[in-house]
Amino acid sequence: xxxxxxxxxxxxxxxxxxxxxxxxxxxxxxxxxxxxxxxxxxxxxxxxxxxxxxxxxxxxxxxxxxxxxxxxxxxxxxxxxxxxxxxxxxxxxxxxxxxxxxxxxxxxxxxxxxxxxxxxxxxxxxxxxxxxxxxxxxxxxxxxxxxxxxxxxxxxxxxxxxxxxxxxxxxxxxxxxxxxxxxxxxxxxxxxxxxxxxxxxxxxxxxxxxxxxxxxxxxxxxxxxxxxxxxxxxxxxxxxxxxxxxxxxxxxxxxxxxxxxxxxxxxxxxxxxxxxxxxxxxxxxxxxxxxxxxxxxxxxxxxxxxxxxxxxxxxxxxxxxxxxxxxxxxxxxxxxxxxxxxxxxxxxxxxxxxxxxxxxxxxxxxxxxxxxxxxxxxxxxxxxxxxxxxxxxxxxxxxxxxxxxxxxxxxxxxxxxxxxxxxxxxxxxxxxxxxxxxxxxxxxxxxxxxxxxxxxxxxxxxxxxxxxxxxxxxxxxxxxxxxxxxxxxxxxxxxxxxxxxxxxxxxxxxxxxxxxxxxxxxxxxxxxxxxxxxxxxxxxxxxxxxxxxxxxxxxxxxxxxxxxxxxxxxxxxxxxx
Numbered sequence: 001x002x003x004x005x006x007x008x009x010x011x012x013x014x015x016x017x018x019x020x021x022x023x024x025x026x027x028x029x030x031x032x033x034x035x036x037x038x039x040x041x042x043x044x045x046x047x048x049x050x051x052x053x054x055x056x057x058x059x060x061x062x063x064x065x066x067x068x069x070x071x072x073x074x075x076x077x078x079x080x081x082x083x084x085x086x087x088x089x090x091x092x093x094x095x096x097x098x099x100x101x102x103x104x105x106x107x108x109x110x111x112x113x114x115x116x117x118x119x120x121x122x123x124x125x126x127x128x129x130x131x132x133x134x135x136x137x138x139x140x141x142x143x144x145x146x147x148x149x150x151x152x153x154x155x156x157x158x159x160x161x162x163x164x165x166x167x168x169x170x171x172x173x174x175x176x177x178x179x180x181x182x183x184x185x186x187x188x189x190x191x192x193x194x195x196x197x198x199x200x201x202x203x204x205x206x207x208x209x210x211x212x213x214x215x216x217x218x219x220x221x222x223x224x225x226x227x228x229x230x231x232x233x234x235x236x237x238x239x240x241x242x243x244x245x246x247x248x249x250x251x252x253x254x255x256x257x258x259x260x261x262x263x264x265x266x267x268x269x270x271x272x273x274x275x276x277x278x279x280x281x282x283x284x285x286x287x288x289x290x291x292x293x294x295x296x297x298x299x300x301x302x303x304x305x306x307x308x309x310x311x312x313x314x315x316x317x318x319x320x321x322x323x324x325x326x327x328x329x330x331x332x333x334x335x336x337x338x339x340x341x342x343x344x345x346x347x348x349x350x351x352x353x354x355x356x357x358x359x360x361x362x363x364x365x366x367x368x369x370x371x372x373x374x375x376x377x378x379x380x381x382x383x384x385x386x387x388x389x390x391x392x393x394x395x396x397x398x399x400x401x402x403x404x405x406x407x408x409x410x411x412x413x414x415x416x417x418x419x420x421x422x423x424x425x426x427x428x429x430x431x432x433x434x435x436x437x438x439x440x441x442x443x444x445x446x447x448x449x450x451x452x453x454x455x456x457x458x459x460x461x462x463x464x465x466x467x468x469x470x471x472x473x474x475x476x477x478x479x480x481x482x483x484x485x486x487x488x489x490x491x492x493x494x495x496x497x498x499x500x501x502x503x504x505x506x507x508x509x510x511x512x513x514x515x516x517x518x519x520x521x522x523x524x525x526x527x528x529x530x531x532x533x534x535x536x537x538x539x540x541x542x543x544x545x546x547x548x549x550x551x552x553x554x555x556x557x558x559x560x561x562x563x564x565x566x567x568x569x570x571x572x573x574x575x576x577x
Contacts, residue, residue, distance in 0.1 A: 001159040007035035008160050015039050016046055018158045019105070025134050027111070027148055029141040030160035032296035033266070036137050037065060040107050041072070044089040050104040054091045057113045057120060058226075060245040061264040065091050067246065094123045103132050110263045111136035112143045112289060115337035124337065125330035139296070140289045142355075143340050146323050167295060168362045170309040172369060178202070178278055180376060180422050181311060181369075182209050185276055186221075186254055187420060188371035194307075196254045197275040199261065199294065205280065206256045210235045211395040213254070215402035215414050223256040247297070249273075262293045269304050273297075279312030284345040286312055288355040295361065309369070315346030319354075379425025379432050385457035387435045390419035397436045404443035413449045438462055445469050450541045464514055471508075472549060479503055483512050485550045487519070488543075497528040519543055 004010050008030050018026065030036050037054070044052045056062050059076055066074035073084050074091040081099045084090060090100070094114075097106065108127065114120050127134055136144060141157075148156040182198055182205070189196050200206065206223050213221050214235065222236050224244040232241060247265040249255050267273065277286040277294065291310060298306040321340070324333060347355065353363050379387055392398045398417065405413050417439065425432045435457070442449060442462060447469060452462040473481045479500035486499050494516065501509065516523050516530075519538055523530035 001161050004030075004034060004160050004162050006162070008039050009035050009042065011160070012039060012042055015158065016043055019043060019135055021155055023133075023155055025136070025148065025156070027136045027138075027141060027145060027157045028160075029138055029145075029157065031162050031164070032139040032293065033299050034139075034160065034162060036139075037109065040109075040137070041069060041089075048088055050088065051102060052089050052105045052107065053096075053100055053103050054089070054107045054109060055094050055097060055123075056091065056109045057094055057117075057263065058260060059093055060260070061109070062091055062093060064246060064265060094120055097123060097126050097130070106130070106132055106134045108134060108136045109138075111138040112140050112341075113263065115143060115334070115341040116259070116287075116290075124334045128330055128333065140292055140359075142289060142319075142321070143337065143344070146321050150323075164300070164360055166360045166362055168364060169291070169295065169356065170307075170364050170366045172309060172311045172366050173313050176311065177376070178205055178280055179208060180374075181278055182256075182276075183212065183422065184371065184373050185369070186213055186217075187374065188369075189254075189274075192253055192274070194272045194274040195249055195252060195269065197249070197261075197273050197306075198254065198256050199258070199275060199277040199286070200256070200280065201258050201286070202280045203258065206258070207235070208395045209256055211399040212392050215399070215406070215411070216418055217254060219251075220253040221256075222252050222254070225258040225260055259287075259290055261297060262290045265297060266299050266302075267297045267306075269298060269302060272304050273306040275306055275308045277308065277310045277312075279345075284312055284315055285347070285352060286310055286345065287341070288344045288347055288352050289341075290344075292356065292359045292361065309366075312345075314349045314352055316348050317343045317346045317351065318348060319343070319351050374420050374422050376422040376424055379423050379429045382423065382431075383457070384431060384435050384459065385453075385455075386421065387423055387425075387431055388417060388439070388453055388457040390421040390423050391417035391435065391439065392419065393421070393423035394425065394432060394436070397432070401436075401439045401443060404440070405449075408443065408446060410448075416449050416453050441466065448541065448545055451539075451545060461518075464511060467511055468515070468546075468549065480508050480512075484515065484546075487512070487515055488547050488550050491532070493529045493531055494523065495529045496525065501525070515546070519546070 002008075002011055002014065008015065015028070018028070028036065040052075040054055044050075054065075056065070062074050062076055066072060072091055073087040073089060075081075075084070076093045076096060078099065081090075081092070081096060085101070092100075094108075106127070108114070114124055114127075136147075138144070145157065178200060182200065185196065185198060186209070198209075203225050206225060210221070210223055222240055222244060223232070224241065225232060244255070246268070247261075248268045250268055250270040275294065277291060279286050291308070295306060295308050298304055324336060344355070356363055377386070387393075391401065401417065402411075402414050405411055423432075438459065439449070441447075442452070442465075445466060447462070447465050451465055452458045468484065471480055472484055475481060482499045483496060483501060483504075486494055486496065496512070501512065504512070513523075513525060519532075519535065519542070521533040521535055
């Protein structure tokens with residue numbers, strides 16, 4: 001093992017000599033951020049007669065190598081490979097190995113990932129079936145180091161070490177719900193002093209969280225994962241995704257990511273990062289090897305730090321590795337390597353802590369995240385008011401209502417249905433569906449949510465408003481509409497009988513009386529007219545809405561009528577418009 005000050009380039013001659021040995025498969029291991037990729041580029045420069053291919057796990061890593069080294073031939077896909085067959089040094093993705101011919105040397109970067117994802121595992125047989133020399137590179141060799149014989153170890157494995165300051169992580173174990181935990185993290189860190197990075201290896205969870213918080217956090221929250229079928233573009237624009245793939249996270253408060261951020265990238269930051277790695281369920285930890293890699297994404301020379309909190313539960317596996325020498329087929333080898341990778345999520349307490357300690361990472365066990373956890377309630381056991389005020393508990397339905405409000409220019413109303421309580425309920429839950437139907441219809445009819453959501457979610461008031469908006473017309477021959485206009489005219493009295501009150505059916509008569517009683521002191525509807533005595537503390541939002549509707553219909557431009565003042569006469573309060 002060689003000890004380096006900062007970069008393995010200090011031993012470039014040693015590296016070149018090691019790779020030039022006539023051995024089919026070798027391993028170079030060195031801590032994160034010590035210039036492994038740059039050393040390979042320098043090796044390629046020193047050997048222009050060789051055709052060398054550097055294989056990376058993700059397209060984003062290829063793009064970042066290109067960014068730092070614009071003169072290199074970097075890319076991926078059939079078209080790129082067809083136009084660059086003659087290049088002596090190519091940087092591309094793992095899956096390109098089957099499309100490139102006449103190669104002298106393959107370099108497999110982040111080699112521990114070969115067995116981490118099912119798509120990568122397909123590459124393993126190709127690598128081992130090739131007659132071409134292969135050099136594996138990684139900072140965490142545990143999973144693959146047993147591929148190499150123990151005898152003559154220096155011919156097969158080149159190791160570098162570096163004296164670094166110890167880092168620290170916090171670990172929280174116990175029962176938790178992954179979605180609620182992430183929602184609590186975001187809710188309790190609004191306007192954070194640090195960038196909040198939440199790592200959870202589930203695209204579905206990420207999409208659900210984005211649907212919940214995107215309407216309120218807007219450009220301050222983003223997500224990144226492998227983007228098959230462009231699903232990722234539903235959550236943010238392409239330019240933001242391009243920046244995220246390059247590790248540009250400085251202008252964001254919240255980033256949700258999968259394991260795509262575990263390797264290779266160096267974050268561009270202008271403040272410290274608080275990272276939470278949350279297991280998908282309560283049965284296992286985020287993979288220990290992935291955590292070592294993740295903690296290195298904020299480089300030590302950036303002047304900023306990353307604090308990492310790991311949330312999950314220990315398993316019972318102990319680390320007992322054995323050589324891969326006895327595998328009977330390439331499929332068996334793939335399965336064995338995949339099993340070994342998974343073990344690092346199911347390690348026992350001692351084994352998990354031991355891995356982190358080996359990489360100079362101290363561990364502090366914590367009992368709580370240190371902020372308020374919002375209790376979970378069942379939709380079947382709470383009122384419609386609680387469901388409506390915490391409708392963000394139902395991400396898909398919530399997103400639809402938010403989109404409707406944003407389209408109408410009423411984004412400020414989203415706060416009315418965005419609460420801190422967590423409500424559990426299936427899509428077919430009767431209570432949830434009832435509230436959703438009302439909210440959807442209200443946004444469709446452009447009925448202001450303020451009119452029936454407040455201290456109480458009033459279904460009766462909503463139904464009244466819906467009836468009014470559905471039946472109201474500017475036609476002066478319509479009795480019902482004339483009565484509504486009479487209610488909100490500048491007159492001090494309501495001449496209801498003269499306007500045809502008694503000609504209405506009982507349902508519409510009741511609606512008129514209800515409308516009157518919402519705004520004014522209870523009227524006497526047994527005579528011809530009643531005085532408009534304004535209620536103390538009248539709902540001015542409702543009043544303005546009804547005032548507007550008497551002047552507008554969908555075909556007419558909205559003319560807002562402002563309440564100028566309240567005139568007082570002896571014992572009466574009269575509206576002045």
